[in-house]
Amino acid sequence: MSDTSNTVAFVRTETIPQMPPPAAETGAIKWMRENLFASIPNAILTLVSAYVIYSILAGVLPWIFNGVWNAQTLAECREILDGTSGACFAVLTERWPQLVFGLSYPASEYWRPSLAFVLLFFAAAPVMFFDLPRKMLIITLFYPFITYWLLWGGTVLIPILAFAGFVAGYLVYQRFVAGSFAAGFFGGVIAAMIVWYIGGFLIPDGANQNAMLRPVASRDMGGFMLNMMLGVTCVSLSIPIGIVLALGRQSSMPLIKWICVVFIEFIRGVPLITLLFVASVMLAYFFPPESSVDLFLRVVIMITMFSAAYIAEVIRGGLAALPKGQYEAADSLGLDYAQAMRLIILPQALKISIPGIVNIAVGLFKDTTLVSVISMFDIVGMIRGPILSSTDWNGVYWELLGFAALLFFVTCYGISQYSQWLERRLATDHR
Template sequence: MSDTHAQSVAYVRDTAIPQSPAPANASGPVKWMRDNLFATWANALLTVAAIYVVYLILSNTLPWIFGGLWNTASLAECREVLQGKSAACFSVLTDRWDQLIFGYSYPAEYYWRPTVAFLIMFVAIAPVLFFDLPRKLLIVTALFPFIAYWLIWGGTIWTPIFALLGVVVGYMVYARLVTGSFAKGFFGGIAAALVVWFIAGYIVPAIAPQEPLLASVPSRDLGGFMLNLMLGLTCVSLSLPIGIALALGRQSSMPLIKWICVIFIEFIRGVPLITLLFVASVMLAYFFPPESTVDLFLRVVIMITMFSSAYIAEVVRGGLAALPKGQYEAADSLGLDYAQAMRLIILPQALKISIPGIVNIAVGLFKDTTLVSVISMFDLVGMIRGPILASTEWNGVYWELLGFAAALFFVVCYGISQYSQWLERRLATDHR
């Protein structure tokens, strides 16, 4: 009886059955290809056609690249070594790399100075781009513009010191007056900084040593990809706060402020950048005192910054308009004044919405720095079109030089794009 009863009890497993792997056509690369490349007959035909086109391009391009020469002295020697074969002559890059990076006239013995400034730049922008880093690194960020100026241009160290002093005094005045009125603090800080810089204009020449620690390099000797990086970083850094101020000014309830911002934005956006660069090269000097010699680099920075600020202002204005009206009402209900509401509630949300547009303008601005070659500033493209292709050794080398320039710009612009996507995911801009 007990045996019969024991045999009728169902068997209960005390361990789980090992999980079987999914079928090959339901996971892994095979599934991905079925879902993305061969989901339908039309997709399959397009995939095969695209693969064939890529094959045609790579089958002709890769042998040309990997068969290239790197150690010849001229294009004629390249052709002599190749003996009619189709291959790249990358020797122009090894022969003229210094001109492509630093320009034609920048002294070779001072190449270490912009190189050091370039390395410090990564430390300076790191706490701005990645806000999880220690806030103490912002000290390097604040000092970087003055250190980079002294390293690249050289001259007396008192010039960047007094420039920094003017910024510090201006900020102290702003912090003291902004509690009463934002406009009073803003304009008071600017006035204080200008006073310090005006006084420094008389003090620095008197105390500057005859032989400075770093030899002076004029701006006309700057060039190559270094010039593109300097213009791009400087103009983007300046145009962002100016664009935010223009966007806020365009929404101001004060008619005078509003219409000044509207006229500025619409006028700048209606004029091509190349026209503004010609104005910077020819006409802008007439707006300064006759005895002053305004550097061409500074004039170009002013015009490019004005151009990009107008576009950034419209992007930020779109972000401000996208915010619900309740956000403004919530700031008012908390008893915040205008400056506090914008700093704590409105602008953080509006800037998160505006990230894609701002990055798009930054990428376009960096590529537009190549336009300075039309006003005789030898940036990377200017060096290729001018001294390098004009030389007898490399006259006729186009694809190698332009491909090198495209690769450099692609690396920078792609890095900016990837950072913006990471920042959007980090801030979750699609969920407010």
Template sequence: MSDTHAHSVAFVRTQDVPMAPPPSNAAGPAKWVKDNLFATPLNGLLTLVALYFIYAILSSALPWILGGIWNAPSLAACRDILDGASAACFAVLSERWNQLLFGFQYPDDQYWRPGLAFILLFIAAAPVLFFDLPRKLLAFTAIYPFVAYYLLWGGTIFVPILALVGVAGGFMVYQRLVAGSFAAGFFGGIAAAFVIWIIGGWLIPDDASANAMLPAVPSRYMGGFMLNMMLGVTCVSLSVPIGIALALGRQSSMPLIKWICVIFIEFIRGVPLITLLFVANVMLAYFFPPGSGVDLFLRVVIMITMFSAAYIAEVIRGGLAALPKGQYEAADSLGLDYPQAMRLIILPQALKISIPGIVNVAVGLFKDTTLVSVISMFDLVGMIRGPILASTEWNGVYWELFGFAALLFFIVCYGISQYSQWLERRLATDHR
């Protein structure tokens, strides 16, 4: 065979050609920028305008923040150190951090108590928020409210123990009666708990607080961001089950229960929260027995819980209305009674639909806890507007204090929002 014929035969490769990397504009950061920021001429123009505004804001804010003063006894000392330069006076945060977080009357040597209660909150909430965790952890979740109460308020340990016994007794009565009627079990459990509390209150000795392991701290001594957290966690935790009961009551076939729930929901939703807070401050004490001495914190918790429960009830009612009628018929075909159908079939689906609305109410409620400053409760905003800005050392510091408050609220609310989005993705079991 000649050399010319040999070279005319096509060469067949025995191995695959190595995969070439994709073009730089088809993958990686360049593709993301092209698809998300400069996909169209209009998007590109809006991106450039947004970048300009971001640059304008950061070019002014970053030097003010990075050049801030952290160590100074007063605003005048800050200005002397800055010597005419424009920068923040973060020294107010260094000097008054304890008042911003715990109020100005909570004992300094007892700060570990709310700090410990805050850490235990995450442990108690974990099995409720992340249901893949062992169910045995729910035992600590059940006793956490009573542990947190004793850590924050102190005094005699018989009070949280009595409250725990009353709740446990009421739950046992509820389990026995709910098989016959949900209403009988619900109201029977509440009545049993109150009976235990009343009898136990007579048995607690008057001098029990004298030998308490933790010194008692009155509610009026609590303030700062700790008060906002206490109100937010307590009211959200109570308003969700009450809202579920109101939503079910509004759809009840019994006219009396239905109209009681309708009137309650519509009345509460038609009244501003600040009005309810004034009622809690001035009028609600008249509805308790004379000499009972119900403190302001409990009255505010009652009013805020009623307010948020009415809104959550409407959110959950929307979730119930979104379910097809076939779900109710399926529960009937399985022979389930009303409590079993609601617990096993209807409510799990309705609550999944209602997650965005419930989270929206929870975030709004947490931010609305700052309204308690108008009734002389020194929460975070009340501390800033009251004792701190009224002092001669820090009169005139605004951006630093309110920026710190905004940062704390943003962290909490953003965390709640991110958890709700994770929960929606986790529960997205339907076919889309």
């Protein structure tokens, strides 16, 4: 029998250095194995997709990189290319003022819409980002009136009168909203219209002749500027109108409820292009005979009505998603209808409705190109009309339409990214 009394177990005094993981478990190799080649079907789809992408890029990239930027006509572009594949981007450098500002907007006044576009970011920032100082809302308040004066020019008395009407309407709304939300809202609208009607007689007839800014008619506006004007204006107006329609559809007053129901269902059942033809041909008959309502205003009215009906349904879905206890909690706190909606119900409903509202806003912005069918020369109307009809550039399609698509993609993608950021900020998936 062996003696084991002197046997001592060995204990290591230092740890073994940590070994690096296998190469297949780190970096790009791991990502590709897990995402692109996780299984045989995934590997086949990855290879097929890579081949399709390569085939597309092999044809598109040489066409882009061989593009001609300096030429006066399409024929000159083809002479420079000399039979090689390449784009004729010279049409963009030659006609970019028409694509952006339209055909007839005065070239010496391009600074005005450019300044209005820059101010748009300062006006939208305090509304879109909560961390900014609330004092910046003063820019948002005055922006619509400043922009109107910059774009249309003429006498400054018109935007001042418009601002005075809104102030009067707000004061009347604040006075009567405590008793009834409907009374405050409609009272404010009536007060604003009275101020505008009376103020119209106070503006002298020749006020535009001595104006600081040169007057520009709506028919002289076009290009992508017109799309931006219609998109920003109609989205800004349709959201509050959609909220009112959604609340009206849930109202306990039968008359208010059925007016909102009929309006929403009728507008949603009619194509937008039909409403645009109505705005172009028939809407003027609904105004006084002596009034000449601008086509831009008529189009804004119809597009706003169209988008407001869809936004109303999205917000109604957000209202229906709230539990009944939220309404009961507002009642238990002794809040009236306006206070309950402003402080408890609408903040939660709008938070839920963000994806739907943004979806409608993006679709509305793209639908502004339909105004080209009623002879409004937006960017698509400029391409289909004056540019392609000219002998110098007849036959240039991909370059012009690709440029228009790029502008719309950048704008819509920016809206989409802001929507996703706002959803993460408000945590709409955790109520």
